[in-house]
Amino acid sequence: xxxxxxxxxxxxxxxxxxxxxxxxxxxxxxxxxxxxxxxxxxxxxxxxxxxxxxxxxxxxxxxxxxxxxxxxxxxxxxxxxxxxxxxxxxxxxxxxxxxxxxxxxxxxxxxxxxxxxxxxxxxxxxxxxxxxxxxxxxxxxxxxxxxxxxxxxxxxxxxxxxxxxxxxxxxxxxxxxxxxxxxxxxxxxxxxxxxxxxxxxxxxxxxxxxxxxxxxxxxxxxxxxxxxxxxxxxxxxxxxxxxxxxxxxxxxxxxxxxxxxxxxxxxxxxxxxxxxxxxxxxxxxxxxxxx
Amino acid sequence: xxxxxxxxxxxxxxxxxxxxxxxxxxxxxxxxxxxxxxxxxxxxxxxxxxxxxxxxxxxxxxxxxxxxxxxxxxxxxxxxxxxxxxxxxxxxxxxxxxxxxxxxxxxxxxxxxxxxxxxxxxxxxxxxxxxxxxxxxxxxxxxxxxxxxxxxxxxxxxxxxxxxxxxxxxxxxxxxxxxxxxxxxxxxxxxxxxxxxxxxxxxxxxxxxxxxxxxxxxxxxxxxxxxxxxxxxxxxxxxxxxxxxxxxxxxxxxxxxxxxxxxxxxxxxxxxxxxxxxxxxxxxxxxxxxxxxxxxxxxxxxxxxxxxxxxxxxxxxxxxxxxxxxxxxxxxxxxxxxxxxxxxxxxxxxxxxxxxxxxxxxxxxxxxxxxxxxxxxx
Numbered sequence: 191x192x193x194x195x196x197x198x199x200x201x202x203x204x205x206x207x208x209x210x211x212x213x214x215x216x217x218x219x220x221x222x223x224x225x226x227x228x229x230x231x232x233x234x235x236x237x238x239x240x241x242x243x244x245x246x247x248x249x250x251x252x253x254x255x256x257x258x259x260x261x262x263x264x265x266x267x268x269x270x271x272x273x274x275x276x277x278x279x280x281x282x283x284x285x286x287x288x289x290x291x292x293x294x295x296x297x298x299x300x301x302x303x304x305x306x307x308x309x310x311x312x313x314x315x316x317x318x319x320x321x322x323x324x325x326x327x328x329x330x331x332x333x334x335x336x337x338x339x340x341x342x343x344x345x346x347x348x349x350x351x352x353x354x355x356x357x358x359x360x361x362x363x364x365x366x367x368x369x370x371x372x373x374x375x376x377x378x379x380x381x382x383x384x385x386x387x388x389x390x391x392x393x394x395x396x397x398x399x400x401x402x403x404x405x406x407x408x409x410x411x412x413x414x415x416x417x418x419x420x421x422x423x424x425x426x427x428x429x430x431x432x433x434x435x436x437x438x439x440x441x442x443x444x445x446x447x448x449x450x451x452x453x454x455x456x457x458x459x460x461x462x463x464x465x466x467x468x469x470x471x472x473x474x475x476x477x478x479x480x481x
Numbered sequence: 482x483x484x485x486x487x488x489x490x491x492x493x494x495x496x497x498x499x500x501x502x503x504x505x506x507x508x509x510x511x512x513x514x515x516x517x518x519x520x521x522x523x524x525x526x527x528x529x530x531x532x533x534x535x536x537x538x539x540x541x542x543x544x545x546x547x548x549x550x551x552x553x554x555x556x557x558x559x560x561x562x563x564x565x566x567x568x569x570x571x572x573x574x575x576x577x578x579x580x581x582x583x584x585x586x587x588x589x590x591x592x593x594x595x596x597x598x599x600x601x602x603x604x605x606x607x608x609x610x611x612x613x614x615x616x617x618x619x620x621x622x623x624x625x626x627x628x629x630x631x632x633x634x635x636x637x638x639x640x641x642x643x644x645x646x647x648x649x650x651x652x653x654x655x656x657x658x659x660x661x662x663x664x665x666x667x668x669x670x671x672x673x674x675x676x677x678x679x680x681x682x683x684x685x686x687x688x689x690x691x692x693x694x695x696x697x698x699x700x701x702x703x704x705x706x707x708x709x710x711x712x713x714x715x716x717x718x719x720x721x722x723x724x725x726x727x728x729x730x731x732x733x734x735x736x737x738x739x740x741x742x743x744x745x746x747x748x749x750x751x752x753x754x755x756x757x758x759x760x761x762x763x764x765x766x767x768x769x770x771x772x773x774x775x776x777x778x779x780x781x782x783x784x785x786x787x788x789x790x791x792x793x794x795x796x797x798x799x800x801x802x803x804x805x806x807x808x809x810x811x812x813x814x815x816x817x818x819x820x821x822x823x824x825x826x827x828x829x830x831x832x833x834x835x836x837x838x839x840x841x842x843x844x845x846x847x848x849x850x851x852x853x854x855x856x857x858x859x
Contacts, residue, residue: 238692241856263694270685276489278496283489290485292693335693 191216191339191370192237197246199232199394206232207243208394214372214387216251219365221385221402222374223472229394230374234341237372238268251338267337271344273328277317281308281327284316285334294334302333305360322353329357339370346380351434355420358384378468379433382406383417390472406468412441416448417460424456435459482695486703493677494707500673504715508666509722512658516723517730519654530599532556533565540576542610547571549606556602566591567599576614583607651794652821655735659723660816661789664809666715667751668780670708671759675772678704678763682854691855697848705756705844712752716744739819743826747815750836754808757843764851783807811835 192214199207207229214220224230235241237248239259248255250262275284285308289299303309306326311319316327325345332340342361346354361384364371375381381388382402389399398405418424420435427450430438439447441463451458494500534550536543550556550569559565568586575581583603587596612633620627681687690700723735737744762779766772784790786800787807796804804810815832818824 235688240688240692260694263692266692268689268692270689272684274684274686274689276493276686278493279489283492287485287489288693291482291690291695293482331689 191251193249195247197236197243197248199236199243206394210394210396212389212396212399214370216370217365217368218386219361219371219373219384221381221388222372222391223381223388224391228391230391231343234268234343234374237341238266239263264335265338267332267335268341269329269332269343269345271347273324275316275327275331278315280313280315282312284327285330288331289334292335298334298336302330305333305363306330321349322356325349325353325357329360337369339372340364342371342373344375346375346377355434378472379436382468383433383436405471414439414441414444415462416458418451419457419459421456423454427454483699483703486699487706490704491707494673494711497673503669503672504666504711505718507669508662508715508719511662512719512722513726513730515658515662516655516727516732519658520732530556530566531559531564532567532569533559533562535568535570537573538571538575542576542614543571545610545613546606553602569603652817653733655723655727655733656817656820657792659719659735660813660820663716663719663816664751664812665780665784665789666719667712668755668758668783668809670711670755671762671776671780672773674704674708674759675763675766675776676769679766679769679772688855697852701760701844701848708756709752712755713748716748735820737820738823740825743819743824743829746826746833747812747819747829750833751812753840754836757840760847761843764847764854783809788813808836808839
């Protein structure tokens with residue numbers, strides 16, 4: 191879906207992207223990891239046709255970004271970290287405006303509303319929405335052009351665990367719809383939870399790119415991650431949580447944890463064995479002391 | 482797509498109550514307040530002084546002076562000396578003593594030209610009375626000379642044939658205030674425009690629109706159109722205030738006199754100029770606070786230089802030359818030509834051309850800055 195080859199971008203003498211190359215498969219959820227200033231935002235801005243690049247090649251769905259930027263933009267979408275809509279307009283007015291700008295079809299409009307559960311909020315002024323609802327509106331706007339690829343730039347900053355959970359679940363739905371997702375976040379647990387493949391970017395270069403389980407399984411560990419259906423009860427069980435719906439435990443303690451979950455009526459989604467912690471791995475490979 | 486962008490901009494500005502106050506209520510209030518407050522300063526009627534006369538001489542001559550002052554419509558006799566602008570005391574034996582001087586007590590608020598005017602009128606009556614007294618004295622000895630003397634004309638109004646030079650017409654307070662505050666109010670679109678622009682840029686909405694293949698030209702134009710219409714509505718509401726509201730306060734009503742098309746022409750030029758400078762400030766500022774501060778200060782300075790706050794015709798020549806640099810002055814000149822000299826579209830074309838060129842150049846420059854800001858992340 192996306193091929194980036196030897197991409198270089200300079201700001202004066204500063205090299206923001208240095209011969210960066212990566213490849214993203216169609217329909218995958220791809221995590222882009224890196225500390226602040228690693229080049230993630232510059233990369234996303236280039237991929238969205240917002241800024242030019244100095245050298246290299248970018249192909250999105252087989253189309254050269256340099257030659258057909260307008261066409262690439264028409265089937266790409268970015269979900270910015272900031273809430274890029276109008277607080278003084280209602281949810282419907284915002285969606286109508288961005289739908290008109292992108293000449294969205296009624297079907298795409300309805301899908302964006304439905305996937306983000308905005309039906310009941312359409313007549314509400316955007317400024318009165320909760321943090322999570324605002325994030326959902328921000329995402330819905332990005333879905334209006336029925337994109338083939340969506341770039342999420344830290345979409346869960348500053349929201350409560352429940353809303354974060356809903357957003358992460360909805361991203362998994364995009365995958366089912368065949369949309370390719372490129373996801374950047376500071377929260378390693380989110381990347382671990384939703385991404386199929388990960389690239390670690392540092393100082394404008396890709397240090398490593400692989401499937402998530404390959405990256406983590408290569409480091410032998412008795413760590414087990416138990417992913418559950420979200421429940422507020424989970425917070426009260428005294429377990430070590432990776433995020434609001436995932437538990438980190440060891441193979442030795444796994445049976446006890448599963449028993450406790452069963453007693454509490456919490457349903458399981460997924461169990462991942464032998465993986466190391468992505469954060470630990472990230473810090474190891476980038477040589478940083480913290481994310 | 483374009484109509485949706487215009488609609489969005491219009492919705493945003495119409496929901497901003499503070500902006501609407503600044504755009505409509507503020508200039509309307511200024512028009513009423515300033516027209517009424519400056520009514521007498523701009524009046525072409527006779528200046529009326531309140532006068533209290535204390536005649537200690539009580540001679541025939543002093544009585545003639547007092548009678549003349551009473552008959553003069555320039556004066557309104559005050560009942561107490563405290564209420565009077567001028568207190569004129571004619572001392573004892575004034576008629577007899579050639580070196581005697583009148584005592585004049587003047588309110589400190591009076592201006593130099595008012596005092597000079599008063600002194601001239603009093604001098605006229607004193608000399609006339611003294612002259613007539615001399616005529617009476619010499620009449621028994623030289624009746625022919627006395628007869629010649631008595632026919633001497635003292636009335637200064639009969640000395641000259643007074644005619645106004647209409648090449649420079651002066652406005653009344655309404656004719657000055659309405660266009661001045663229309664122009665000032667139109668440039669206040671900087672407040673909503675900059676707030677929306679800066680928020681859009683800060684929240685990456687402009688970048689998002691750019692990623693949706695919306696061109697900078699479409700963005701700038703779609704933002705300009707609603708403000709253009711708001712400016713046109715402002716002009717006609719303020720003119721209506723001048724015609725219908727100002728006269729309720731015993732102040733002359735505004736008369737357009739010139740062509741309505743000329744008003745439209747100046748309004749269009751002014752709007753382009755106001756949109757241009759507002760966009761330029763909005764795209765250059767880093768925060769809405771910065772934009773509204775810079776915008777507010779620029780407006781006040783352009784207004785002060787351009788003759789909004791102080792009419793240009795009372796400015797010294799150097800300031801009048803400086804005023805030519807302000808687009809507000811070009812617009813104000815255009816409106817004054819229409820209201821005072823009944824100018825038509827052709828007559829105000831030069832003002833329109835200057836305003837439109839300034840607006841288009843500013844908009845072009847704004848687009849360059851906006852492009853750099855979005856693509857270079859400045």
